Amino acid sequence: MIRLTDLSFGYRNQPLLFNGLNLSLETGHIYGLLGKNGSGKTTLLKNMVGLHYPKAGRATIDGVDTAKRRPDLLSRIFFLPEEPYIPDHTAKAFLETTSPFYPTFDRELFNGYLAAFDVPERRVLTKLSLGQQKKFMIAFALACRTKLLVMDEPTNGLDIPSKAQFRKVLASAVDEDCCIVLSTHQVRDLDNLIDSVIVLHDGTVKLQVQLDQLTEQIRFGNVSGTAVASALYGEAAFDGTHAILPNPERISSKPDLELLFNAVVSDSGILLNYLAKEEIR
Template sequence: MIDLRQLSKTIDGKEVLQDVSLTIEKGEIFGLLGRNGSGKTTLLRLIQQIIIPDQGEILFNNVEIKKHPKVKQNMIYMPVQNPFYDKYTYKQLVDILRRIYPNFDVTYANELMNRYEIPETKKYRDLSTGLKKQMSLVLSFAARPALILLDEPTDGIDAVTRHDVLQLMIDEVAERDTSILITSHRLEDIERMCNRIGFLEDNRLTNVMDLDELKEEYIKIQIAYESDVNLAIREQNIPLLDQAGVFYTVLILKKDEKKKQFLKDLKPKVWHELPVNLEEVFIAKFGGKRRW
């Protein structure tokens, strides 16, 4: 589907991305994680050719996009904010996008607008943040692209709207084998939607992995001791997720029998092993002081 090959980009003298390679398959939802300023938005803009990489290639179905820009009709980019849309109503935007995307499905767009009760006569700039996100997604999906690039699509919207937005994405992938590359600081959204994830840090894409396999690597243990063992646990570099008095919640690799035995040697009064979620894994893998 889409192949990124050794992409590098420097902006205003600062290296933002270095040697980034990634392949996204048909019907895959890939979650791109990273701290603010890590290059997530830059990578999406490179794929859409809004900016051009200093080095590397971007191919869609083995066709280099830079040399054959018409293949961009198979991709659409939804940024955090879209000032281009501001002065237009829904119908005006449909007229514009139909000329750019020949497969634009007006009937489908109208159906989604009615389903989510999004006003069609208001200008985009006059809609609430949640309605803007929903309309942008409606227009993106109605363009019938093979790949959708989503930059923080659930940022700034309420829980009910988030649920609708996420379900719309999941349904689109299930019904049409659309591929989605999504950035988000909401790890619960990534966990719900994505097949694979990757983490942008130090200008590079690292730890590209299957989400289910990643979670299977770790185990969460809730334990209680008669005395305070916080320092002893930390000295062993065991990620401590939570502490309430002498009750602790820690995360370790399932295969790390040494750390597991260390915790047992402290003679716990309570020992419960539990499944983990994505946020807990990232605390263990990248350190609690990271922000994504």
């Protein structure tokens, strides 16, 4: 569905952020895009949806170049930035002016999402709290039912109950015809939703893998004593060492995405070498 092919991009008078980057995404998945501050996550997302223009290579959706910004393609994409623009309108006025751009917009779903998020319909959007504004835009994004939904730091600005509700609502919105990409620093907010992970580091995709395939080859757990030596990566903690280990016995474990990210961007390369040998990268 989404292809980034030999994509190179950099801002004016600055070194290239990406040089020949390749990435493929498919429908039916929720991708978690992880990376350090300044690694280019938001820039990558904007290239993906046609808001930036690569210096070389291209980004396509179903073979159509997103940089051409064809209306028929844009109607199948929704990009929600970390700090979305909030117009000085009521919800009704916003829907009247914006929803016609999305032929698959579902008003009934939208009303349900607003109710789930406890966001009032009749108030002017700029009079809502920042958290309510964010929830309104999340509700609208989901109700558009686009083939590609990209959210940059969607849980920033949400309180704990709202984050739980976001996870519930997003899980209900996923279907096999939709591709969702979530960029986040708040890994633990979304780790129960993400089924595929992408790690962006030093301008390249260091890891892209479906988590069910990953946990067939490695397992996550706490170890101590001599078992630490067998770890592919570990971090000392008060309850032992949080570790990533080979998994020849195919023991089921819950992925620790924060630990996985730290292992991928570490200098050792042990985990990536192991995964390359197992041919699941």
